[in-house]
Amino acid sequence: MADNFKFSIIVSNLSGYKDSIDSIISQELDFRQNVQLIILKDNNNITLDIDEYITKYPNNILVLENKDNLNSRNFALRHASGEFINFMKAGDTFDKSCLKTVSDLFNNNTEINLVSIALFDPIYKNIIYKTPLSDERLIDINTVNNKEFNYYFHLPIYASFIRGPDYYFEDKSIDENGISVTSKILIDDNKFGFIKDIFCYHKTESEFSENINYSNVMGKLKLLYDLIQYADDNLNKNPEFLQHIIAKELEYIVKIEDLDQISTDLNKLNEFWNLMDTVLKNVSKKAIKSNNFLDNFVISFLLFIKNKSFAIDCSQHKVFFKTENYSMLNLHNQKLYFDVIEIKKGILNLSGYLKSICYSDNITVEALLKDKNDDVKYYKGKFVEYPTTNRKTVNFLSNPWIFSYNFDFKIPLNEKKIGKISFRTLYHENSEYVIWNNKISPRKYSNLSKFSHYLVKDDMLVLLKDNSIYSMSLNAKSKYKFDLRAIFQILKERPQYYRGGIFYRTLMMLLYPFWKNRKIWMFMDRPDFADDNGEHLFKYALNQKDDVDKYYVLDKNASDFKRLSKSFKNVIAFGSFKHKLLFLFSQKIITSQPAVSLYNPFFSKNITMFAGFYPNVYFLQHGVTKDNVSSWLHKFNRNLSLISTTSDLEKKSFLDVGYNYDEDIIQTLGFTRYDNLNGENTKKQIVIMPTWRNYIKNEDDLKNSEYFKRWNSLINNNEFIEYAGKKGYEIIFKPHPNLYKFIDLFDKNDHVIIDYVKKYQEIFNESALLITDYSSIFFDFAYIKKPLIFYQYANDYHFDSENGYFNYESMGFGEVIKNEEDIVNKIKYYLDNDCVMEDLYRKRVDDFFKYTDRNNCMRTYEWIYKN
Template identity: 35%
Template sequence: LLERILAFIDDDIIFEQKSLNLHRKYFLIKLKYRNEKNVFKKIFLNRNVNLYFKEKLINSMRYEAITMELLSIEKGILTLEGNFGSLFDAAELEVKACVNDKIYHAEKIDRTVHNLYCLNKPVKEYLGFKVDIPVGELANNSNIEMMISSNGKLIKVKINFGRLFPLDKHIVDFYTKNGIGIYFDHKLNNLVVLKDKNQIIRAKEKRAQRRFKTFNKIGAEKASNVRKIMEHLYKIKKNKRVWLFMDRINKADDNAEALFEYAMQQNDGIKKYFIISKDSPDYNRLKKIGPVVAYGSPKHKFLHLLADEIISSHADDYVVNPFVNMRKYYKDLFKFNFVFLQHGITKDDISGWLNKYKKNIRLFITAAQPEYESIINGHYNYSKREVILTGFPRFDKLVNHNHKKILIMPTWRNHLVGKINPQTGKRDYSPLFKNSVYFNELNNLLNDAKLINEANEKGYEIVFFPHPNIVQQLKDFNKNSSVRIADINESYRDHFNNSAILVTDYSSVAFDFAYLKKPVFYFQYEKNHLEKGYFDYNSMGFGEVIADKDALVDKLINCMENDCIMDAKYIDRVNQFYKYTDKENCKRVYQQIISLGTNIKEGIKK
């Protein structure tokens, strides 16, 4: 229908649309003329290629820009990673780096996660690239030009910088690491590499002065003062390593806490701190384990800039980065490796969120073979170098006490809750929540008379442990004296250890519970709200999948009558799924993090 309608719309009208970007206009024109040949023509010039529609110039390669996303200098190799998106066919293009007339060919990297779609068809396809340049082959003042090769022509393109790249064009345009200095030459549109120590110092000071003059917005003067203090702190720190551990902003009791406790017992000379809100009930409890620093405090911010490793069970920017709203002033100072411990087993495809070019995870900790393979072989863009199969630290703390308790612990739905406050990590109340199928099914289960009566008769306690992201909605639920609503600050681990049965929907808490080989029931009354991954609940799940509330209640009653013993079929699945059950997960993760520092030192020596 759209194709037929387009036949009545003049081409100029399509190109004049202000609400459509050029790529969508190009798509509409292609759709309109898809049965005609040679509507678009490429004209190759000496140092450029132009794209024409009829006689109209619609795109020129030399005005396109390549986006630099990641930069690393390790083991004597300077690595640049990024993407290039244009109207030109990505499959016909190559990215190359020209360094003082020497050409370095880039490896093509999958970047479908960035693609722009219209009517389920790619409107803009991105070409991902990775180019390695040996530091030993770089002279002082080496210029790095970024080129696109098309039909044998080398065309220089502009350079833009992504969020995770340590440079930008306005405030932070100089970066140093492992004895190498890199800055952006605005006039030539090149990256310049410095290797001479004195020249690096002079260039850094000169560009810092220019940068400080641009600080004329709120918070910029403060950023300028922080940077000056950091120069002194770096000298004091020297070769001392600093590790920061985090779970949520206002709650611990996850993989980071378990690993922090283990790491504090190791005599390794590393400065270790746990970061959490001072208002959290866990704040004082954690002090018995080791040093605790208030989230968002000046000390936290300085430690963040000094950190070698930031070790967290969560990957949200507002959790791990206290400078989330001031990133542009400090991005060149972020020298840490991000170690992602995970909050739960990754079972769905969340590559759109956790891929390398959004999070740049240095160590991605996994606990199961299928999980590990799904990340290595998926669209996350990580390799075996970053993805490690060790088991989760918190699994070392799981013990099967099996008290008479039914634990109801579903996950949440992003589209049903209010926006989050980045300062507190809490969400606004949503009046739409109580109209959802999610709420009504869960509320009916929690107030089911048959389940409540049978549980009381058999001496079982029913506990509803809400997901932290729906706590603000608890006033919507009908309360009854037979179902206890757990406080969000209660220990997940204690509930896993002490419960006899778990009821969830799609939550990864089932993996912790099944690890203890206790019965799990998946109450899936609506389709999975997450992108489907490798995990199939019917063939791989650790319990029955049930869509009907009454059927679930009957299954729970039957389970209580049979002393809550996991079926042999599901015990076999648990044994096949987990790589380790030896209580040494913390040790393996700790050793992997320690090796990061070893690798860096070896690279500097080389």
């Protein structure tokens, strides 16, 4: 291999490494001439599959195996021959002009040894480390002005390039960001390069939280202390930029929730706190308080443990949380954020939260409804909990620190009176209290926004204005005035996709007099798949003679689109002009998939421009809920108008703490697709249907997972295949939709059919035996009393099955089996007995389902029509 490359890019064989390789090969700078790519095999659990790259670029790619478990970065540096070095995180990618731009900056400024680029998070679509206002690319630390100072100095090594290989890194377990090198370069040189318009698209989470132990935590603190000593030895001072870096690095430590994760030994914990104190003594309050890379809660906690004091100052109708004379957080400045703003049956429903660093018991949020006669009614917010979400109480180093006061209001509206609703917060302790008015802010899906500040429902109009919510009867003049104001606001600010916002809002305004009384319902399943509860209810609905305009929405490229379009005229393409227009006038979305991205055509087109026009969402469910799914199906994130269940046990589970839906939202109506289930056409057919695993993000994750190995082994098990053939049974492997794109990774054989075409109902009606793991499709199969087997080799499912109401062992409709040998034996048992469900499991089926009368569509449609 040549030794005169411009760059050595070092990447580990972790998840997503192929994306990183492709990003480097496709750079504008010629790869063959300029880049040495070092693939570091320091994870033995992931198979390296790069033969095609090596064949094409044999002189550029070097594979290193870290057999001796050495410090991987230093090990790789021994083999690096490039002039400029980067340690790329597997899964990250660079802009195509990155290497050329970095090379030019180095070449034009021979005195610098470090160049960094901006970080961008492609998932949340935001710049992680915001860039300064200046376009200057050569940064002299001594001349950086105060306005820009804060933005520069936390320079992670994966978004940085260093000149030459002569450096020593601390181990990644304590120095993931590589500050052991980048900080010393800044101390030695006082200069570096920064390119604010070239991005590293950074996808991976911090690895430090996965490696928490006493050794790593103390190692990180010792590294920070050593950097302070290095600066003192070389500069005779502890420079401000280094203090900013240290404060940011301490964030990884303070976010450890439980001290027991570090150690349960009191002596070791004393050593930890002593070293933490020593480091913090060398970080100024200013470097913490003004640090743009830290959120307010981390800043407040660092100040708290630095000063070892906490006080609450209540004066002048304000609440200050202080440490010494520094105000850590001002409770009276915290906004009330609203997740839900809606009108239902003359009631204004509001849900939201207030974040603080004090216990929620000390807080009350009130709404004040004032009419035009200045008569005031007070409403106390109901406190609700979301313990499985990011609204739970968050501990820092065993100290409860971030509290969410979640509240609900139900405020009756009078359509004949104008009402003004303002909000105030009460902080109370020891019979004393402080009251103040809060600023309010709607969140993304709340139904109001700065671009769309009103909503209309049931002849009522609700308006966000002057930090209050106004309610009034609807009249055309007011509505048009607010429409024009929203359009002008969009035109003034010109957010992303603003042209579309103006176009559709203008069109809606023009059509409103003609369409305002239309009852438009949209039925959906997944945008790319039909054949679920949405489709089955849609077919039933079309036969009901009423005043509702009914549409089914599906991606025009979906395999089911042609089938449904041939049979029904009201099938429209997801994201089409017609879909968007009808969505803005629709009353109800009736779907088996409640994620906003799967039913709202404006989701990726700046959804806040269309707030106020969100229809009610009726969730038919995709499968029976047996686990605790409150982490994602809670009210503040979904705000559903119906959750349809099959069993009273299932209904009861949705009333547990963490969901917070009103009881009348949860209805036991039965699944609409069950009306078409029957066992009349059963064939000698075995179907294998494992569910998905959310931890699988790409091909590498799948190939190296036990999930893949277990199921790939089962569908290629010779004993299973031969016995099924002997008994005349066909074997079908029906992958989860998320698995389709990876299906070529599975080993194929002539005896197992991998099915992409058959509808689920067809599969259930025809198959004699089901093998699954945690997939809720087993309820469909059990509904018609066919036998099934649970293959649960490990507890690797992403939902909380342990805390759900459904126990597989005591309530399941089939045997739970842990290993492949026992699975094959159980299959043989069923084939020998004509695939008849045992009496034990038949009784469990009867006990679970409330309805088996095939009137689920009727019950569901009638309930939705009335509600």
